[in-house]
Amino acid sequence: MKRMITPSADSISYFQRHKNVVSSKANTVKGEPNLIKQNLQSLESAIEARYSAFESSLSSGNLFNLAQDPILAEHKDDLLSCYTGRTAKVKEIFSSIEDVQPANFLRRCPYCGITLPKTYDHYLPESLYPELSVHALNLIPCCNSCNQTKNNFWKNDNHRLFLHFYMDIIPDIQYLNVRLVSDINLCAVGAIFSISRAPNIPNNVWDVLSMHYIKLNLIKIYNELANNEISEVFNVCISHLRGGGIDVGRFINILLSSDEQLYGINHWRVVLMKALSRSDDFERAVRASV
Known part of the structure; x- marks a missing residue:
């Protein structure tokens, strides 16, 4: 079990990738203005602040204390549409994760080390943190079994329950x-x-x-x-x-x-x-x- 290589934000920031996903949505739906796209654009400053808070909590090792945002939670369905649409821009985010890993690393699920990772787990559950649904650092390649088992669980009262493979120290010591x-x-x-x-x-x-x-x-x-x-x-x-x-x-x-x-x-x-x-x-x- 090894730590994964962090997807780069050097050329395109994580938040810019979110904006690209929103921009790729159609301006109209059945001849009417796309209200979801308009709403997501109106929420940009709040989402950007959350991206910054999430990245800061990762870099400081303090992810456990990142609280949910009750205001953005009210826009959960619109925010999750960024991920569920699986547009070309979302697939670019997946590629940014996969392309930096060593060759053949993703033949096995990082969570269990057994099967091919055919899905992505939202480390911070998308039902609780919908604004981070397409943040590359909240997306961990994993197998269906691990994704279903982990589900919406990620911490208890004292500590997190699962390794975050971009952030956590994974000891190079036999355990x-x-x-x-x-x-x-x-x-x-x-x-x-x-x-x-x-x-x-x-x-x-x-x-x-x-x-x-x-x-x-x-x-x-x-x-x-x-x-x-x-x-x-x-x-x-x-x-x-x-x-x-x-x-x-x-x-x-x-x-x-x-x-x-x-x-x-x-x-x-x-x-x-x-x-x-x-x-x-x-x-x-x-x-x-x-």
């Missing part, structure tokens, strides 16, 4: 662990995942990080996926040995190197494969099947 379980009689290896706080991970970082795993039920999901993943690695290692390969552990490390570089040392698949590369029981099971 996701796996214990391999071997059945020598069956020449089989299973896995049990867990998370544990390393001493040098601050409490405020761990509060959000650990809750992210809890709320998305990631440990249970990883445990359910582990057997299939182990079977896949097992079969690839058999093919490696049958093709003249010698060192199983080194071969597994070669396989995981690209994922480790992309997703970090705490990606569930990286953690699992590293454990397999060091397991004598796994290597024995592989060699017994060649």
Whole structure:
């Protein structure tokens, strides 16, 4: 699990992208003035102030305290029309997010690290912060499952519940662990995942990080996926040995190197494969099947 690269605002500011979305709306609807567009244009100064407040809260690490705007909430439907229209200008915002990420990074959902992210999550829920519906820093690529699970939840009384992948510190220290379980009689290896706080991970970082795993039920999901993943690695290692390969552990490390570089040392698949590369029981099971 790694922090994402922040979409740039150097050439086009985040607020200018919002204005571009509004400007791209038709001036008339069925021959009548487009009242939604007119209303959004009248709200520009208030929306710009909210963009500034949101960006400031992100840069200061104080997103938890960003309150809702009750006045803009009254214009929720019009504000959300900026996103739901999915115009070319909205797609440009998506591209500004996707294009700056490393190649292949978005093959896996940043929230869970498992499936292809085909949707965007509004980190601050669009139902509560509709004025930020097309702010690039409020849009996190994610899979349908994570998007539905997160829903409108984002904080409790004490801290946020999910990682913000443009803002949060994601420790480059091992906190996701796996214990391999071997059945020598069956020449089989299973896995049990867990998370544990390393001493040098601050409490405020761990509060959000650990809750992210809890709320998305990631440990249970990883445990359910582990057997299939182990079977896949097992079969690839058999093919490696049958093709003249010698060192199983080194071969597994070669396989995981690209994922480790992309997703970090705490990606569930990286953690699992590293454990397999060091397991004598796994290597024995592989060699017994060649």
